[in-house]
Amino acid sequence: MAEERIWTAGLAIIGDEILSGRTQDRNIAQIASWLNLQGIRLAEVRVVPDVHERIVAAVNALRAENDYLFTTGGIGPTHDDITVDAIAAAIGVDVEVHPKARAMLEAYYASRGGLTEARLRMARVPAGAELIENGMSGAPGIRHGNIFMLAGVPHIATLMLEALSGTLEGGRPLLSQTVGCWVPESEIADLLGDTERSHDGCQIGSYPFFREGRVGANFVIRSTSESALEACRQDLVSRLRAAGRDVIEGGIVQ
Numbered sequence: 001m002a003e004e005r006i007w008t009a010g011l012a013i014i015g016d017e018i019l020s021g022r023t024q025d026r027n028i029a030q031i032a033s034w035l036n037l038q039g040i041r042l043a044e045v046r047v048v049p050d051v052h053e054r055i056v057a058a059v060n061a062l063r064a065e066n067d068y069l070f071t072t073g074g075i076g077p078t079h080d081d082i083t084v085d086a087i088a089a090a091i092g093v094d095v096e097v098h099p100k101a102r103a104m105l106e107a108y109y110a111s112r113g114g115l116t117e118a119r120l121r122m123a124r125v126p127a128g129a130e131l132i133e134n135g136m137s138g139a140p141g142i143r144h145g146n147i148f149m150l151a152g153v154p155h156i157a158t159l160m161l162e163a164l165s166g167t168l169e170g171g172r173p174l175l176s177q178t179v180g181c182w183v184p185e186s187e188i189a190d191l192l193g194d195t196e197r198s199h200d201g202c203q204i205g206s207y208p209f210f211r212e213g214r215v216g217a218n219f220v221i222r223s224t225s226e227s228a229l230e231a232c233r234q235d236l237v238s239r240l241r242a243a244g245r246d247v248i249e250g251g252i253v254q
Contacts, residue, residue, distance in 0.1 A: 007171050008043040012070070014152070020049075044247075046061075052082055052089070056087075076121075086153055125144070134159055135163075176220050201233065205220045219236065
């Protein structure tokens with residue numbers, strides 16, 4: 001039987017404020033979850049400073065290794081919003097003002113002081129790009145082929161993702177189930193490995209934690225097949241119980 005096609009995406013988080021620690025990124029989790037629903041796996045994330053050459057290098061590396069590339073940040077109205085320029089350089093096209101984006105911004109800012117030169121920067125796109133709808137602030141996201149430029153503000157990025165839902169080619173969604181156990185993961189490492197090897201198409205991730213003086217771990221089973229996922233879950237639970245471990249279905253809340 002032919003191996004199932006796995007679609008992947010890379011993500012570049014762009015912004016000095018992330019690297020400085022002043023702003024905590026909240027886009028990785030929501031983009032990864034959204035991609036899973038589209039049948040696409042987030043394969044790699046890079047956090048990149050507001051430096052033209054570094055953005056170009058990250059964009060070229062990530063888009064060469066994945067089916068899709070997403071970026072967040074750097075498409076606003078200020079001088080340090082250079083994502084559009086860097087991506088245009090990476091793919092070898094000019095930057096132009098998108099007429100539809102300009103019209104959208106003119107309408108949005110008509111009662112908000114008008115379309116200034118700074119605000120007009122948000123209509124700039126790599127030549128040949130399409131727009132991604134943004135129902136909140138008027139400034140659209142940008143799509144150029146398999147590259148998607150989203151806002152850095154999480155709730156605006158969410159709206160842009162919603163506009164893209166169902167429009168990307170992908171495989172089957174990645175499903176998951178979780179079981180928890182109060183046990184050091186080192187004591188059952190072989191059990192976990194043996195279980196995973198017994199179920200083709202399934203992966204088991206182990207996520208240990210320490211709480212209230214106790215060591216525990218949650219085990220997340222992933223597969224694109226619901227039947228394979230359930231079979232692996234049942235087998236893991238049976239093996240843990242046979243080893244004398246108490247199992248918490250659904251995982252241990254941390």
